Amino acid sequence: LTSVRYPHVQRGKYATLTEKDVDFFQKLLPQRVLQDPSELDGYNIDWMRTVRGNSQMVLRPKTTSEVAEILKYCNERHLAVVPQGGNTGLVGGSVPVFDEIVISTQLMNQIISLDEVSGIVVCQSGCILETLDNYLAERELMMPLDLGAKGSCHIGGNVSTNAGGLRLLRYGSLHGSVLGVEAVLASGEIVDCLSSLRKDNTGYDLKQLFIGSEGTLGMVTSVSILCPRRPKAVNVAFLGVENFEAALQTFQLCKGMLAEILSACEFMDQESMQCIQENLKLTNPIKSYPLYILIETSGSHGSHDEEKLNAFLEAAMGKGIVQDGTIAMDVTQRQNIWGLRERIAEGLLHDGYNYKYDISLPLPKLYEIVEDMRQRLGSKVTRVVSYGHLGDGNLHFNVTTPEYNKEVLGLIEPYIYEWTSQVRGSVSAEHGLGFKKRDCIRYSKEPNAVKMMVKMKKLFDPNGILNPYKTIPL
Numbered sequence: 001l002t003s004v005r006y007p008h009v010q011r012g013k014y015a016t017l018t019e020k021d022v023d024f025f026q027k028l029l030p031q032r033v034l035q036d037p038s039e040l041d042g043y044n045i046d047w048m049r050t051v052r053g054n055s056q057m058v059l060r061p062k063t064t065s066e067v068a069e070i071l072k073y074c075n076e077r078h079l080a081v082v083p084q085g086g087n088t089g090l091v092g093g094s095v096p097v098f099d100e101i102v103i104s105t106q107l108m109n110q111i112i113s114l115d116e117v118s119g120i121v122v123c124q125s126g127c128i129l130e131t132l133d134n135y136l137a138e139r140e141l142m143m144p145l146d147l148g149a150k151g152s153c154h155i156g157g158n159v160s161t162n163a164g165g166l167r168l169l170r171y172g173s174l175h176g177s178v179l180g181v182e183a184v185l186a187s188g189e190i191v192d193c194l195s196s197l198r199k200d201n202t203g204y205d206l207k208q209l210f211i212g213s214e215g216t217l218g219m220v221t222s223v224s225i226l227c228p229r230r231p232k233a234v235n236v237a238f239l240g241v242e243n244f245e246a247a248l249q250t251f252q253l254c255k256g257m258l259a260e261i262l263s264a265c266e267f268m269d270q271e272s273m274q275c276i277q278e279n280l281k282l283t284n285p286i287k288s289y290p291l292y293i294l295i296e297t298s299g300s301h302g303s304h305d306e307e308k309l310n311a312f313l314e315a316a317m318g319k320g321i322v323q324d325g326t327i328a329m330d331v332t333q334r335q336n337i338w339g340l341r342e343r344i345a346e347g348l349l350h351d352g353y354n355y356k357y358d359i360s361l362p363l364p365k366l367y368e369i370v371e372d373m374r375q376r377l378g379s380k381v382t383r384v385v386s387y388g389h390l391g392d393g394n395l396h397f398n399v400t401t402p403e404y405n406k407e408v409l410g411l412i413e414p415y416i417y418e419w420t421s422q423v424r425g426s427v428s429a430e431h432g433l434g435f436k437k438r439d440c441i442r443y444s445k446e447p448n449a450v451k452m453m454v455k456m457k458k459l460f461d462p463n464g465i466l467n468p469y470k471t472i473p474l
């Protein structure tokens, strides 16, 4: 079978579901096997609505041992599966390509323990990021990551994609804050690396392999995460600058002057602003500028932080780096400013088709590619929009057209990947490779590194049942 939508992909030699299989799963998970076509759509289509699979079955386990039973059975029967969390992934990794069975973590949503002294939370992989954060907020703690999809994404999905998000600048990546992972291998074996220790150098750090492996090495069932104290004072400023050089100067100045209280430094361009103004009717709180910077501070002493932020703004404006700006006066204003940045991805979908790229580049090069692309694409597209995590050198580059356009895609790819590779950037900074980008891995990884990944995949999942057609190139 070759998929009509993806003529370049062949269905692997997997079994197809029989009545006996259905019986087995219904006995194992009473009332938790979905087969009604009307219920399956949400699991078959990705958030961007650009990838669609044809799964006939969604399984909703509640426990690790149920996941182990499912995988053991699927492995013996050669049935392919897709682990799915909140289905907010942006690279088509979370939905089937053909008829893979979806294993959803929706019902694996228990918080197992919290040590309020160390700030270590242990929970099942299907906990929604925002729910976890709200639970921690009541105990003066917070999740070390935050992203626009927080209301839907699951912590297991976050760990499996090694999600970065809005505060990586301050709290680091999940490779640092995840202390333990429990995962089930394709064979059904449970790998319990659910340590809650900050220090543990006994042998290889196996949990790291599951962080960012996008469900190709095992299904993450529980995680243990180190959570920081919730800051007592949070301030957000939204600034306008004339060009990217000024944006870089702003970042450098705020790193120096805000130092330990800086918790986010994001940017968006005027085209992003126009997109959310036109498509989502959001309001720009300042005048129009070519680029905007969002700065957040988080600290333990409100007046001290405000003093620092005001001194920084005075210096930035005094030097002529920042032209204009506003500081949120209350929680609502803070949320409104964050909304401008967080809702660009949603705004872009209203244009029709969205070509989405998530690249890491050396900071001085970060905006060059955008200007280059704008010239290259000219009036063939609706917009060229860029925004991202300035503090992490991570650009979210987007192009939109009313509908899918092959010529436009041909102008963007492989040009953007070659461009990124030449400056030793990464073709996926934080979204992963999934289905859409798996063959682009060679732009960022050496052939020997890819060979090692293929070997690891074979070791963990000899029959290739776990999330086939994803991450590992053909």
Ligand code: FAD
Residues within 6 Å of the ligand: 047, 082, 083, 084, 085, 086, 087, 088, 089, 090, 093, 094, 105, 125, 146, 147, 148, 149, 152, 153, 154, 155, 156, 157, 158, 159, 160, 161, 162, 163, 164, 165, 166, 214, 215, 216, 218, 219, 220, 221, 342, 345, 346, 430, 431, 434, 467, 470
């Ligand atoms: P899914 O989309 O369900 O799955 C993602 C991948 O992980 C798939 O390959 C899936 O098979 C695998 N997977 C899921 N659960 C498991 C599990 N338990 N075990 C093994 N594999 C599993 N990402 C960022 O990094 N930073 C951002 O700032 C950011 N902002 C976003 C904003 C918006 C509006 C949206 C829609 C997405 C954004 N994303 C961002 C992308 C996405 O939200 C993240 O990749 C998120 O971590 C995915 O979590 P999920 O639960 O939705 O996973």
